Amino acid sequence: MKLALIGTGKLGCALLTGLFQRGVLAPQDVGLLSRDAHKTCQVAGRFGAPVIGRGDLAGAEYILLCVQPGAFQEVAGWAGGHSAGYISTLAGVTTGTLSRCLGSERAVRAMPSLAATIGRSQTALTATPGAEAAGDLAFAQGLFGAVGDTYRIPEHLFDTFTGMSASGLAYAAVFAEALADGGVRMGLPRPLANELAQKLLVSGGELLAERPHPAMLKDEVCSPGGTTIAGIRALEGGNFRRSVIDAVEAATRRGHELGRGERETGDS
Numbered sequence: 001m002k003l004a005l006i007g008t009g010k011l012g013c014a015l016l017t018g019l020f021q022r023g024v025l026a027p028q029d030v031g032l033l034s035r036d037a038h039k040t041c042q043v044a045g046r047f048g049a050p051v052i053g054r055g056d057l058a059g060a061e062y063i064l065l066c067v068q069p070g071a072f073q074e075v076a077g078w079a080g081g082h083s084a085g086y087i088s089t090l091a092g093v094t095t096g097t098l099s100r101c102l103g104s105e106r107a108v109r110a111m112p113s114l115a116a117t118i119g120r121s122q123t124a125l126t127a128t129p130g131a132e133a134a135g136d137l138a139f140a141q142g143l144f145g146a147v148g149d150t151y152r153i154p155e156h157l158f159d160t161f162t163g164m165s166a167s168g169l170a171y172a173a174v175f176a177e178a179l180a181d182g183g184v185r186m187g188l189p190r191p192l193a194n195e196l197a198q199k200l201l202v203s204g205g206e207l208l209a210e211r212p213h214p215a216m217l218k219d220e221v222c223s224p225g226g227t228t229i230a231g232i233r234a235l236e237g238g239n240f241r242r243s244v245i246d247a248v249e250a251a252t253r254r255g256h257e258l259g260r261g262e263r264e265t266g267d268s
């Protein structure tokens with residue numbers, strides 16, 4: 001077995017979708033292991049990949065962890081100690097913690113996003129020296145590179161990458177929802193408002209890609225004395241940019257907390 005996937009939730013399934021669509025791995029190369037047997041079987045049926053047991057981990061070349069950070073200690077207790085290379089997608093959990101708790105010198109830390117499902121993830125990567133020497137970082141670059149862009153990031157910036165990029169998809173969704181709400185408030189039918197908001201984010205992203213700084217697009221759209229600058233002024237009044245900056249900071253700090261083993265309920 002090339003890869004054992006532990007955790008077949010939202011991210012695990014997004015990765016399977018992207019990887020199988022691009023043919024980097026075939027379903028028979030991947031074994032699926034999760035907590036709820038019924039749910040795991042459903043995922044196995046959907047992708048055509050086999051369900052495996054804990055005993056099968058000994059035969060895996062790589063073990064990819066996609067469980068919640070709060071489950072890590074328990075999972076490490078039975079998934080650690082194998083000869084496989086370990087790859088973790090867990091928010092906050094450092095390579096040092098991975099290596100220590102899994103009892104392995106081969107630990108890659110990855111931070112992809114749900115955009116893996118459409119081949120557009122931005123994935124941060126870092127690794128222990130042992131993983132790098134064993135070729136595990138190169139393997140991870142190939143794996144995540146097949147479902148988007150990869151970035152080698154120093155570990156001290158990993159939580160920031162998480163709070164901006166992986167979490168950022170949700171901020172974009174909140175913006176789209178709020179924009180559509182604005183359209184509805186001013187009289188647009190909901191389906192049309194939702195469609196406009198979604199397509200606007202796509203076209204906005206493409207236009208931003210053609211410019212070195214986002215402010216250029218903003219300036220081009222803002223006609224002097226026109227409608228857009230009136231809208232921008234209202235955003236400033238609501239501290240929009242400060243709120244977005246604070247969101248990245250809060251998410252980054254939360255990553256630090258999760259790495260220290262604090263609970264996912266928000267308790268500290």
Ligand SMILES: NC(=O)C1=CN([C@@H]2O[C@H](COP(=O)(O)OP(=O)(O)OC[C@H]3O[C@@H](n4cnc5c(N)ncnc54)[C@H](OP(=O)(O)O)[C@@H]3O)[C@@H](O)[C@H]2O)C=CC1
Pocket residue numbers: 006007008009010011012033034035036037039066067068069071074075089090091111112113114166
């Ligand atoms: N969602 C996202 O956008 C991103 C998430 N991540 C990281 O990916 C990880 C998973 O997130 P996500 O997919 O959203 O979470 P989900 O809750 O959707 O999935 C978690 C999976 O882990 C399984 N699981 C939980 N506990 C255990 C256990 N003790 N033994 C075996 N399997 C277990 C769950 O099984 P069951 O359903 O049966 O409980 C489920 O299949 C997290 O660590 C997160 O930080 C990283 C980047 C992006």
Ligand SMILES: O=C(O)[C@@H]1CCC=N1
Pocket residue numbers: 091162166167
């Ligand atoms: O919200 C979270 O903790 C995970 C990590 C990044 C995206 N989702």
